[in-house]
Amino acid sequence: MRHQAVEVCRVPCRGPGDLSGVQALADAGRLVAADIVAVMGKTEGNGCVNDHTREYASVAWCHWLAGQLGCSPTEAGERVALVMSGGTEGVLSPHFTVFTRRWIDGPAPAGPKRLVIGTAQTRDFAPHELGRAAQVDATAEAVREAMREAGIDTAADVHFVQVKCPLLTSSAVQRSVDTGLEPVTRDTYESMGYSRGASSLGIAVALREVPRDAVTDDVVLRDFSLYSGRASASAGIELDHNVVIVLGEAAGAASPYRIAHTVMSDAIDGRAVSGLLAAFGEPGRLVNLLAKAEASPDGRVRGERHTMLNDSDINATRHARAAVGGVLASLAGHTALYVSGGAEHQGPAGGGPVAAILHLGDPA
Amino acid sequence: MRHQAVEVCRVPCRGPGDLSGVQALADAGRLVAADIVAVMGKTEGNGCVNDHTREYASVAWCHWLAGQLGCSPTEAGERVALVMSGGTEGVLSPHFTVFTRRWIDGPAPAGPKRLVIGTAQTRDFAPHELGRAAQVDATAEAVREAMREAGIDTAADVHFVQVKCPLLTSSAVQRSVDTGLEPVTRDTYESMGYSRGASSLGIAVALREVPRDAVTDDVVLRDFSLYSGRASASAGIELDHNVVIVLGEAAGAASPYRIAHTVMSDAIDGRAVSGLLAAFGEPGRLVNLLAKAEASPDGRVRGERHTMLNDSDINATRHARAAVGGVLASLAGHTALYVSGGAEHQGPAGGGPVAAILHLGDPA
Amino acid sequence: MRHQAVEVCRVPCRGPGDLSGVQALADAGRLVAADIVAVMGKTEGNGCVNDHTREYASVAWCHWLAGQLGCSPTEAGERVALVMSGGTEGVLSPHFTVFTRRWIDGPAPAGPKRLVIGTAQTRDFAPHELGRAAQVDATAEAVREAMREAGIDTAADVHFVQVKCPLLTSSAVQRSVDTGLEPVTRDTYESMGYSRGASSLGIAVALREVPRDAVTDDVVLRDFSLYSGRASASAGIELDHNVVIVLGEAAGAASPYRIAHTVMSDAIDGRAVSGLLAAFGEPGRLVNLLAKAEASPDGRVRGERHTMLNDSDINATRHARAAVGGVLASLAGHTALYVSGGAEHQGPAGGGPVAAILHLGDPA
């Protein structure tokens, strides 16, 4: 019987196009390109509309994988789920988290559940579909497909779902308007929020956190009581469809890793994360935290006014990543964390999901 | 015998010119304008060269005090030490911390040391003096004067020294160059760091943390092993001299407040602050944390690269305030904290001093 | 018979709160505070949501006028139309254009039409009214009132209408949403465009450039074929109603000034402005250009892509002011020009109105 062994390595980089650390791991035999299933990168752009570091890093990965796998860069990009999240504000450190998976024949381990991973993709979206029910449904279907691919039977075993979704550029807006299809917004920066929001509601539907019939076009970015506690969505200019990565646990996996999640109730809820780390109850080394951050849409944190939403010099997502990055780094003890901005329908308004990946048996 | 009773109140605002919260306290008889000794504000500008919110808030305070005290706005500004620190990045919330002091005749309280405050000012500096030994010496002298004014005998009882210092505008640079006096830098943003650095070395000299003969023009922004663990300096466009506020404890004070300090060793050293809060050992309500934040000048936090110093869209001081603000707010439980950017010679490189003010006997 | 004599002076400043140049003119007897009708300022903030320099300058003017007029700052602000436009990107230079008006008894001059000015205000708007027909209608009514006040009989004699209008802050958005009244947008930056757009359509209606029944909530920021060639609207955080200033010409005025206007068809249409300046046909000194600038909403200038609308580091209005400021300054020969950003329904999409004020008989 086949069972999977997932490995996770976190690799620093000196810039969005720098894969020398990845190459060094490959040279040392510690990373086999053919086993790579997904890469979740933090790149040092602004994380907003004109953040070309995401695309640059993706292109660099495609070229590197192409060289390793003997295929074209385009084929490499289709084979591996590449999710680049822009923005390393504050102490955050640019890096790539690389997930490999190997299928092993023979009797599956009998112990407790261990880390598994699965991926899937939606079709391309038309500009007017972004931020609306069409994106919700296609995402939900892709999450279910990725769960099957990961060997996860029950939504309770899913601990993090990462989606990379498109945004609207001004030319896409214009194109859509010209054909009489009004997009959900004409503001390019705002479109990122809509795309993340609809994608996250799709995750919530797939994980049965929100019933499908509660979701209409109108609730997106409106009814924040509807959310997923395990969703993470990043919008980028470099794709027209959604890419989905499901991380969870399953019995019979041979991975020496565990994953668990919590929900920060607001941007300074360090207590939730301390609790998450304490709850593993097994010795291990924290590989990474995967977290979402956002400026509370009511303009307040614990009753005090914040200025993130009124700042026309620095977008709110940048502020939020910087602040939550500080909170998490003070608990994790390192700064190469995956903190992604814009948590619409990802955790409660102003808060967000956090997952922790633990490498077992190696506390150093 | 006269002894002092210091009160501290933290007042939120809706904008840099909004003193409606202050007025409400005055109307309620909870704040007497004539008792105000110092105001430390966080305003919502960029905290850098062209942050006019600091000046705007100062002007608003001068007008308000003038109306209350029956003097001119200029006289009001000379009577009260107004220190406005710009930048409420991330979760930080704009507010004013108002220090009042009343002199009471009669036997001094016999209990343990309590909060005291003192202020002083230097002469105006010429542009070429900023960031050099002339500024160091004048600041040291003003710190000693403020200690005497506060009734503090020993440097060990000083827990926080706030300095507001000038910066170089491009016209000041030009003026100095035209007269043959090369300023320490021609870059206006960089001049803020030099002015903060020299002021902080002045504090370190006054508090005997650094011997005077270790300080020359050349060590400013060069030798970061020289620092004060209790200095906080903010540069602003609105003044030409240094304003000094000394906060500490003294026996015989009638203030229902305590103050203590620690030093964060880096931007994510939450542990130092947890320890500080735990060490009071008395029940009380945390009024405020006063902290300095900076991007580690070696480009790393615990060995991982940060991108703050290479970011030409957002200045490093803004990143640092956002990150450290997150760390501190997650511990303090509120976000109206005094976190000031640019910690040159204020704590070790990349770290910074933190003081906590506790209102005794009122844990709610 | 009474007739008016308008004077216009352009005064530089060293910062948003600096009225020393104004004071000097008053001291020299060249500016009488009681005659001041309107001030149009360019201040050095970001011109977007959190630009506190506009409010700071307005407060400084109110205090100065109060001292001169012997009234309260609030009364001064109601007496004079203060319009502060933020943003002096590129070569633009911060300054105030001060309009005074004196009523003279006796026979009116028999010569050609000369500069006149009139002002008016709307009522306060509720957050959900901004950017919608309610704002259009109230603005149109105020323009008609200001024309009457200026002594202008026909719309053809109006050459520039300046409106200062409110924006939505995140707290106003929240307040409106809480009461079930969905504002036109929840994005604070975007609300500035809606407020400017509805105000400008109000001007177009009053000047009969657009028929009233062509205007519904739906055309605002949608149908850019509807516009005024003489409208200029600036949004600011410091007011809840619209302030209207009408500039035009009328027979019988004793002002030694002329005003004329043109429309730039796009951001680089310097030819239109050269033509405007040449068309006066009388010797004179150009006092100021009053102009609107915007990033073409179709993402192109003369067929070439621009990047202003996709830039998440610098808002599009800032780019547009910088570029158009360069174009105009190269023609005017000086940089203290009134170039205001965000030209929705103010001239054609991507272009904008420009008015020129000429002081007659003084070419120096």
Next chain:
Amino acid sequence: MRHQAVEVCRVPCRGPGDLSGVQALADAGRLVAADIVAVMGKTEGNGCVNDHTREYASVAWCHWLAGQLGCSPTEAGERVALVMSGGTEGVLSPHFTVFTRRWIDGPAPAGPKRLVIGTAQTRDFAPHELGRAAQVDATAEAVREAMREAGIDTAADVHFVQVKCPLLTSSAVQRSVDTGLEPVTRDTYESMGYSRGASSLGIAVALREVPRDAVTDDVVLRDFSLYSGRASASAGIELDHNVVIVLGEAAGAASPYRIAHTVMSDAIDGRAVSGLLAAFGEPGRLVNLLAKAEASPDGRVRGERHTMLNDSDINATRHARAAVGGVLASLAGHTALYVSGGAEHQGPAGGGPVAAILHLGDPA
């Protein structure tokens, strides 16, 4: 006898990595990759330290050329002089100007001088050499080499010299400081100015505009009376040496292009450029303007204060490109212009060189 035929094409792009326009020209036989000598690109990053769009575009070009030429990307980058200048603020439009050169055997054309091009490179610089005499001398030598390669005998026939030069990152600063070699500045953004300045003085020395013995370390960014009227230098993070492109005219060239230059005396000196365009005296189509822009270091333009140097939200180079881009586009009639920021020692303080390339005989 061999003589050269240079062709110049200006190609728009949809992003820093988009070479579809270039590919289309190649597919149509209008661009032969093997003939490409140099590419001068404008990319849509911030043009400052962390502008990764320059590197991304260079990488894209290297990969494209490698595919066309059958060599490695690295070899392609060594074969073609790739100069990417970041920053398309205001109306400027991202594009690539591609220079090809073909050597033709047979009798050289007998007509007037025509466009020629030559390139060269310096050695790699150590961090402490940047902005100092070492960089000046190496650049001067490379300019002379590029002139020889272009077939230009006399400095008078050189009309534009483009240099791409390195900058200091914070890690380079640290490395240099650690080895006891103080770099010219520790501020990464400021290092770009020093590198551009020293490179431009190198050009001035080579073109005999400044005598070699007038240049010492101390005059860089200090004595702006020393400058070249034909220098253009851009600093970037992606290289450690200087790349030099010389553009000029020579007898015997078969290129259907002319080039000429002027110097703008300040940022709004449109008159100089009008004169340049009029002076060709031959019918033709303007292919591109190549220009340098900078914020006047004395803080004024024609006596009026500008705010570019005190703006901590937008770097001065970005302001200057936006403003000068507007001035030039209003004259050229299109916006895909090569306007590069930071004109230290490139033209007089606050002004800058401008070259125009005219395609003869094709006014459409």
